[in-house]
Amino acid sequence: MxxxxxxxxxxxxxxxxxxxxxxxxxxxxxxxxxxxxxxxxxxxxxxxxxxxxxxxxxxxxxxxxxxxxDVSAFHTLVKTASEVLRRHEQQLHAMLHKSVTVDSDGRTLDVTLDIVPDEDDPYATLSAHDENGDQLASVRVSPAFKLTRASAQQWVAGGCQRPRENF
Incomplete structure (x- = not known):
């Protein structure tokens, strides 16, 4: 063996x-x-x-x-397994990184939620970026924070302060 x-x-x-x-x-x-x-x-x-x-x-x-x-079967298996890993990575990325677009004072802002699934202290970062990609605000929130267009709009309208967790 x-x-x-x-x-x-x-x-x-x-x-x-x-x-x-x-x-x-x-x-x-x-x-x-x-x-x-x-x-x-x-x-x-x-x-x-x-x-x-x-x-x-x-x-x-x-x-x-x-x-x-044989070599042909092995290469097919490598291709299939690589695709499975790629799909898992895409799914994990989609679960941990969310984004919505909102309008505020005539500007379009991208609001993102990036979850850090730490075993001991999981958290998320809520951020707002302008059309150029420049970060305007960023606050730490619970990983359970629900990012929706309405919650993003409310956060931006409130001056991008740390939101109440039950938006």
Missing amino acids: TDFSDPDDSEQHAIHEDRLWRDDGWTARVIKNEDDDGWAVEMIKDGEAEPALVGPWTMGRDKKNPKPL
């Missing part, structure tokens, strides 16, 4: 075996599917503890053993 204990080792040595491929910053490992009698493949990005992708894997001709990994 291959030893994965040295993270630098994975970047230096490519492995191309029937059930284990390591190359280009990724490891594909064919594993026994715990849910049925079949096989699964997991894709792990170098340096990550959890797989980015786990999916079913094709049986071989003998209908008992898995089909061997």
Whole structure:
């Protein structure tokens, strides 16, 4: 069995075996599917503890053993796992960064809420930026603050002071 204990080792040595491929910053490992009698493949990005992708894997001709990994399958798996990670990053970004546009005194302002999901002290920053992107105001708020066009308009109209948390 291959030893994965040295993270630098994975970047230096490519492995191309029937059930284990390591190359280009990724490891594909064919594993026994715990849910049925079949096989699964997991894709792990170098340096990550959890797989980015786990999916079913094709049986071989003998209908008992898995089909061997090959270069084409590996590249397809890398592409799919990379896309999964990209979508997760986009979803996380959308959850943690919100923005609305409001009008104030004839100017258009972008009001943003950036959440910092710290385990010990989560918080958010509410900011207003003008048309040029210059920051006009910034205050720390609860990560539970609900940014809507109405709450942003009320905050701007109130002089961009720290808002009551129950807008």
